Amino acid sequence: MSKAVAVEAVGMTMRFGAFTALDDVSIKVPAGTFHALLGENGAGKSTLVKCMMGFYTPTEGQMVVDGKEAVIASPKDADRLGLGMVYQHFTLVPSLTGAENLVISREDAPKVIDWRWERRQLADFMETMPFKIPLDQPVSALAAGEKQKLEIVKQLYLGRRFIVLDEPTSVLTPNEAEEMLGLVRGMTKRGDLTVLMISHKFHEVTAFCDDVTVLRKGKRTGSGRIADLDRKTMAAMMIGDQPIATLDSRAATPAEAKPVLTVTALKAKDRTGLKSIEVDGLSVRAGEIVGIAGISGNGQKEFLEVLAGQRIREGGEIRVKAAPYASTREQSRNLNVRFIPEEPLRNACAPKMTVAENISFRTFDLGRNGKPAAWVSARAIRAYAAKLIEQFKVKTASLSSPIQSLSGGNVQRAVLARELTGDVDLLIVSNPCFGLDFAAVAEIRARIMKARNGGAAVLLMSEDLDELMELSDRILVMSDGALVYETPIATADVHVIGEHMAGHH
Amino acid sequence: MADMTASDVPAPLAPPRLSGALAFAARRAEGIVIPLAALIAGMAVFSLFLLALGKSPAQFFELMWRGGFGSWFSVQNALLRATPLLFAALCVALPARLGLTVIGGEGAIVLGGVAAAAFGHWLSGLPSPIVIFAMGLAAMIAGGIWIGAVGALRHYRAVNETISSLLMAYIAIALMNQLVEGPLRDPASLNKPSTHPLDAAYRIGPIPGMDVHWGLAVGVIACVACWVLIDKTRWGFAARVAGGNVRAAQIQGLAVGPLIVGFCALAGALAGLAGMFEVASVQGTANASLAIGYGYAGILVAFLARQNPLGCIPVAFLLGGIAAAGGLIQRRMGLPDATILVLQGMLFIVVLMSDTLYGRFKVFNPDRWKRAG
Numbered sequence: 001m002s003k004a005v006a007v008e009a010v011g012m013t014m015r016f017g018a019f020t021a022l023d024d025v026s027i028k029v030p031a032g033t034f035h036a037l038l039g040e041n042g043a044g045k046s047t048l049v050k051c052m053m054g055f056y057t058p059t060e061g062q063m064v065v066d067g068k069e070a071v072i073a074s075p076k077d078a079d080r081l082g083l084g085m086v087y088q089h090f091t092l093v094p095s096l097t098g099a100e101n102l103v104i105s106r107e108d109a110p111k112v113i114d115w116r117w118e119r120r121q122l123a124d125f126m127e128t129m130p131f132k133i134p135l136d137q138p139v140s141a142l143a144a145g146e147k148q149k150l151e152i153v154k155q156l157y158l159g160r161r162f163i164v165l166d167e168p169t170s171v172l173t174p175n176e177a178e179e180m181l182g183l184v185r186g187m188t189k190r191g192d193l194t195v196l197m198i199s200h201k202f203h204e205v206t207a208f209c210d211d212v213t214v215l216r217k218g219k220r221t222g223s224g225r226i227a228d229l230d231r232k233t234m235a236a237m238m239i240g241d242q243p244i245a246t247l248d249s250r251a252a253t254p255a256e257a258k259p260v261l262t263v264t265a266l267k268a269k270d271r272t273g274l275k276s277i278e279v280d281g282l283s284v285r286a287g288e289i290v291g292i293a294g295i296s297g298n299g300q301k302e303f304l305e306v307l308a309g310q311r312i313r314e315g316g317e318i319r320v321k322a323a324p325y326a327s328t329r330e331q332s333r334n335l336n337v338r339f340i341p342e343e344p345l346r347n348a349c350a351p352k353m354t355v356a357e358n359i360s361f362r363t364f365d366l367g368r369n370g371k372p373a374a375w376v377s378a379r380a381i382r383a384y385a386a387k388l389i390e391q392f393k394v395k396t397a398s399l400s401s402p403i404q405s406l407s408g409g410n411v412q413r414a415v416l417a418r419e420l421t422g423d424v425d426l427l428i429v430s431n432p433c434f435g436l437d438f439a440a441v442a443e444i445r446a447r448i449m450k451a452r453n454g455g456a457a458v459l460l461m462s463e464d465l466d467e468l469m470e471l472s473d474r475i476l477v478m479s480d481g482a483l484v485y486e487t488p489i490a491t492a493d494v495h496v497i498g499e500h501m502a503g504h505h
Numbered sequence: 506m507a508d509m510t511a512s513d514v515p516a517p518l519a520p521p522r523l524s525g526a527l528a529f530a531a532r533r534a535e536g537i538v539i540p541l542a543a544l545i546a547g548m549a550v551f552s553l554f555l556l557a558l559g560k561s562p563a564q565f566f567e568l569m570w571r572g573g574f575g576s577w578f579s580v581q582n583a584l585l586r587a588t589p590l591l592f593a594a595l596c597v598a599l600p601a602r603l604g605l606t607v608i609g610g611e612g613a614i615v616l617g618g619v620a621a622a623a624f625g626h627w628l629s630g631l632p633s634p635i636v637i638f639a640m641g642l643a644a645m646i647a648g649g650i651w652i653g654a655v656g657a658l659r660h661y662r663a664v665n666e667t668i669s670s671l672l673m674a675y676i677a678i679a680l681m682n683q684l685v686e687g688p689l690r691d692p693a694s695l696n697k698p699s700t701h702p703l704d705a706a707y708r709i710g711p712i713p714g715m716d717v718h719w720g721l722a723v724g725v726i727a728c729v730a731c732w733v734l735i736d737k738t739r740w741g742f743a744a745r746v747a748g749g750n751v752r753a754a755q756i757q758g759l760a761v762g763p764l765i766v767g768f769c770a771l772a773g774a775l776a777g778l779a780g781m782f783e784v785a786s787v788q789g790t791a792n793a794s795l796a797i798g799y800g801y802a803g804i805l806v807a808f809l810a811r812q813n814p815l816g817c818i819p820v821a822f823l824l825g826g827i828a829a830a831g832g833l834i835q836r837r838m839g840l841p842d843a844t845i846l847v848l849q850g851m852l853f854i855v856v857l858m859s860d861t862l863y864g865r866f867k868v869f870n871p872d873r874w875k876r877a878g
Binding site: 308309310327328329330331332333339341346347348349350351352353357361362364365372373374375376397398400401405 | 528737739749750755757758760872
């Protein structure tokens, strides 16, 4: 097996028109090291990687591979030099087996394939791999962790000895993530492979990587050996000196707190319409956050849609404060039920309507006395929105700007402003921090905690276990459309939760 | 939630009054300037077509001006032709606010006309205000059911409303032919099967001082009322939310189904009124002449007006004028009747293409002004 490749990018600059996405960034990844690339959304991580792999032609800058200057004008050039990339989302053909996926990915795959010979070759190749993956099953039958490993094996099979991993653990359970990263770590240690991993999870970076480079707003703000850096220093490099909201301490949930949300034997079709989700025995009390963990696609989205009235309920019962709940506007208004869905621009806003109008979605049909009114007052809408924009520090050019012109964090702030104003008794939240920057994430979590301490019952669905561990009072696991595990936060163990997420119980 | 936990961002708002007004004007201007430019561009393309035919564009547009807008006589002619377009355009513009593209207003017009003619005949002998009211109501119900059904199919059965409304229009025309040649036929109508002619007492006359019937006034009022409905009432606001993002509307608990069916039914009811006025003011009877493409011309009007009911008024007048000039152009320039349709088609294509220009010009986007300085 050939040896790991050393890669260095020198003075990379990338301009898109007047916008500088990457400003004189250098990064050095010696052969056989595991290097982390940290940075917030929009810091320039993917731009840097795309420049290195030949997807973009940098405005300025050079690549050095194994000590020699290299011209990488296209992904083909990168391939020839042994440089490869594993994307965040899988690029395997689901209906083909692992073996078939590997063979067809080869550029020199013959027109007529001698499968028996190829299988023997593959078996020999797999002998040299630390990964054990069943190659004779269709990829669709593999677990997410196995698919991710197969993606890496594919890069090695194609002869790549420098691999970029783009947030490789975002779809894995903690156990799968640890196993996969451990194996990769082993390969770099033996000098078989060099890895550059894009990540935002500090615990993975500190546990597995040798070196780190941090980007912020297109510039390199720091780098060094992981051993010499602590989390705080790295976070400071990532976000600069902007202030970060801190969580309020957790007020004790009163022992006599009444259940606000009860779900019994709820049934609904899932996204495909072929399977059903069934949620039974869920109850959320006032003043507690109940977190629902699960890998994406296990019915959490459908469950939220049923609660929000976006999906038809086929059976079972939802009660809010003992009253049957059917997601009408009157009920959610009277019972103080609020929703913060994921991807707010797609699920909670009308992108082309103005910021002021979007902030008024919950209240536009109320008159000054709080009673339903036929006439909508544009002036009242603007006044209300102006007040909330100030309170929640939504950054917008004007009240009349379409909400789609705002940054993700500010769209989420606008939605929070709308949903968290007034009395909240039940708050249903889904992946609230997906794709947001550090400061926005901290602020949004602080607001959720504040709502909880204010006496709201909070149902929090999240694919981010760290977030659930930080916020929840109890954690439930959803797998294959059902709640399969429950634990109070005091006894919550990431690995046990991970096993239930993967359906291993 | 008054106290803050996070970063200190200065509130960016509170612009001075003058620039606020300017910003408001700029945002509004986009929806006027771009369609106007598209209109001019469309006419330029049409000029090339005329040149290719060896005809003079200058003469064409001079005749168009004279035949459609140049004299009181031609203005009235334009207004007369604009009247059904107002209703037909609303039949497109109202569902459009909910994100629906309904193109089958023709069907509601036809059925509205037949229903009005039928009731005018059946109630013959009753006092005229009652009969005229009943005719209008029948026309609105017929049209409302027709387009309301399109909305219901869309929301409850996920049937594409563009296709279904078009097919429903064909069904409506077939239904009209069936009725007019069968149960509702006036035996005296020999060459062109028609319903019984409406009694003179039940016909709707001209607005005093004009040759244009009352339908024009009703149409203008309908446009203004629809604008008020959309811009000033909570139902209109809810419709805009649902049209802007149906998931956001659902999560706010807005009754999306009733909104869609209601707006579609209202749209169809207004188109039905167009048919009623064609019968009661123009033709005096319902026959195949009801289906002469007003419903389709209304699509062009609504798109040119950016689905804004107020905008439909001047645009309908403009297209009414172009149509009114058709006869003159035909006689003087020796061009076939279809020439006007070619012009309409070209305008429509250019207007649709102009849709991609929105948001591209800094002039219309006050948010981007400051960064330039």
